[in-house]
Amino acid sequence: MPEVSIKQALAGQPAENAQVTVKGWVRTRRDSKGGFSFITLNDGSCFDSIQVVAPGELPNYQSEVLRLTTGASVIATGKLVRSQGKGQAYEIQADQIQAVGFVDDPDTYPIQPKQHTFEYLREVAHLRPRTNTFGAVTRVRHTLSMAIHRFFHENGFYWIHTPIITCSDCEGAGAMFRVSTLDLANLPRTPEGKIDWSQDFFAREASLTVSGQLNVEAYCLAMSKVYTFGPTFRAEWSFTPRHLAEFWMIEPEVAFADLAADAALAESFLKYIFRAVLDERQDDMAFFAQRIDKDCIQRLESFVDSSFERMDYTDAIAALEKSGKNFEFPVKWGMDLQSEHERWLTEEYVKRPVVVMNYPKEIKAFYMRLNDDGKTVAAMDVLAPGIGEIIGGSQREDRLDVLDQRMAECGLNPANYQWYRDLRRYGSVPHAGFGLGFERTIMYVTGMQNVRDVIPFPRTPKHAEF
RNA sequence: UCCGCAGUAGCUCAAUGGUAGAGCAGCCGGCUGUUAACCGGCGGGUUGUAGGUUCGAGUCCUACCUGCGGAGCCA
Numbered sequence: 284m285p286e287v288s289i290k291q292a293l294a295g296q297p298a299e300n301a302q303v304t305v306k307g308w309v310r311t312r313r314d315s316k317g318g319f320s321f322i323t324l325n326d327g328s329c330f331d332s333i334q335v336v337a338p339g340e341l342p343n344y345q346s347e348v349l350r351l352t353t354g355a356s357v358i359a360t361g362k363l364v365r366s367q368g369k370g371q372a373y374e375i376q377a378d379q380i381q382a383v384g385f386v387d388d389p390d391t392y393p394i395q396p397k398q399h400t401f402e403y404l405r406e407v408a409h410l411r412p413r414t415n416t417f418g419a420v421t422r423v424r425h426t427l428s429m430a431i432h433r434f435f436h437e438n439g440f441y442w443i444h445t446p447i448i449t450c451s452d453c454e455g456a457g458a459m460f461r462v463s464t465l466d467l468a469n470l471p472r473t474p475e476g477k478i479d480w481s482q483d484f485f486a487r488e489a490s491l492t493v494s495g496q497l498n499v500e501a502y503c504l505a506m507s508k509v510y511t512f513g514p515t516f517r518a519e520w521s522f523t524p525r526h527l528a529e530f531w532m533i534e535p536e537v538a539f540a541d542l543a544a545d546a547a548l549a550e551s552f553l554k555y556i557f558r559a560v561l562d563e564r565q566d567d568m569a570f571f572a573q574r575i576d577k578d579c580i581q582r583l584e585s586f587v588d589s590s591f592e593r594m595d596y597t598d599a600i601a602a603l604e605k606s607g608k609n610f611e612f613p614v615k616w617g618m619d620l621q622s623e624h625e626r627w628l629t630e631e632y633v634k635r636p637v638v639v640m641n642y643p644k645e646i647k648a649f650y651m652r653l654n655d656d657g658k659t660v661a662a663m664d665v666l667a668p669g670i671g672e673i674i675g676g677s678q679r680e681d682r683l684d685v686l687d688q689r690m691a692e693c694g695l696n697p698a699n700y701q702w703y704r705d706l707r708r709y710g711s712v713p714h715a716g717f718g719l720g721f722e723r724t725i726m727y728v729t730g731m732q733n734v735r736d737v738i739p740f741p742r743t744p745k746h747a748e749f
Numbered sequence: 750u751c752c753g754c755a756g757u758a759g760c761u762c763a764a765u766g767g768u769a770g771a772g773c774a775g776c777c778g779g780c781u782g783u784u785a786a787c788c789g790g791c792g793g794g795u796u797g798u799a800g801g802u803u804c805g806a807g808u809c810c811u812a813c814c815u816g817c818g819g820a821g822c823c824a
Contacts, residue, residue, distance in 0.1 A: 720824030
């Protein structure tokens with residue numbers, strides 16, 4: 284007898300009137316005094332649950348079926364039939380219900396068939412995937428992941444597994460988590476009284492990565508088109524709906540590419556993965572549109588149908604100055620664009636995604652290629668309506684002398700970047716790439732308002748309970 | 750780290766300084782196919798913690814804890 288997912292059963296597979304077995308968790312049980320019960324089962328395979336009709340003649344009807352509560356696990360076998368009721372096309376007329384796991388103390392089972400606050404559900408992060416919202420987020424997250432890998436694979440990119448543990452403070456970006464096996468209660472000291480890292484596991488200070496970019500550049504300058512997609516760690520002391528201490532980042536890098544090619548890649552990439560969600564997760568997106576953010580589907584559709592505007596930073600500043608808007612942060616050439624400025628540019632000025640390019644070098648990282656004007660670097664931000672910055676990228680500085688000069692300006696010691704400098708000594712080429720925060724992308728797609736609700740087990744300051 | 754808002758039943762929320770309540774969930778009963786069903790009943794509380802003001806504090810004051818939002822920082 285075929286064992287099917289609830290997704291298959293709801294689609295009438297393998298066939299109407301076929302004998303099938305489904306396995307899942309009870310969402311609700313409704314009893315009819317016609318002497319039978321309706322059990323709604325969900326197994327995560329799709330948004331919808333299937334209705335199992337349990338007749339009172341089942342041998343374990345009184346002893347087990349009537350004791351099933353929300354959250355119990357069940358294996359149900361029976362005939363897949365067209366439903367007499369209105370809520371679903373197919374249901375299962377059960378001739379066998381196996382109660383696999385009951386809920387211990389149903390009175391306090393944390394997930395009830397009702398609306399819970401997201402704040403509460405974070406406290407039961409191990410059970411929240413049993414809710415509609417987190418099931419839908421989980422499937423969308425998976426679909427985006429697969430689409431990302433598929434896009435790069437189909438376009439000749441190699442997935443590079445850059446290291447999680449690093450010894451280089453790559454961009455000087457953000458506070459880092461130390462990786463050490465030293466005995467904290469008895470730290471080895473140098474004669475000067477400083478901690479003697481030479482006795483640590485890696486014989487030097489080591490940390491969790493804040494970006495795979497520098498490592499992936501090395502593979503770019505051999506494999507031509509590469510990307511990383513993995514976890515990243517920032518020990519920043521920040522409490523906001525957009526920050527995590529552990530998050531996932533996508534960073535492609537392309538050899539023989541300039542900033543314009545980088546922007547073109549970002550555009551086709553974003554459109555591809557959003558198209559995939561629209562095509563493959565219609566059930567979940569309909570839920571998000573209904574319950575979370577009514578505009579989320581339309582936002583994606585208009586995104587994939589728009590051509591991105593390209594705009595120089597200098598022109599963006601000029602437009603902002605002429606906007607007549609009274610911004611909280613006054614606009615001036617040389618400043619970094621604040622969130623309010625980004626939103627105005629993309630939502631009101633051009634009304635579609637916009638790539639802002641060539642920022643002042645003072646507000647950007649040392650590895651970005653210095654433009655001929657000597658004042659700006661070949662950096663870009665992709666701004667999208669409804670969110671602001673979604674991608675940041677740049678053409679990298681491929682000239683060793685200019686790189687050294689920029690590192691000096693940024694107060695970095697070239698001795699710490701020997702292998703990175705080597706890439707400019709041995710067959711250097713123009714290359715470019717960008718970074719995309721995966722969780723923020725999921726927020727944009729689903730309309731979810733808090734980054735802690737789009738990753739299974741969020742890590743934030745003082746929080747790593749699960 | 751700074752600023753603001755909040756904390757009452759398992760969950761979502763009420764309660765003018767004057768007897769702590771409702772809905773949902775749970776349990777019991779009713780209802781001939783229900784759709785987060787419906788109807789009736791029952792149990793459920795150290796009002797975040799510690800002090801203070803007051804005849805009297807869930808309510809006012811102080812400190813702390815926790816959560817959320819904003820700023821900074823960023824993805």
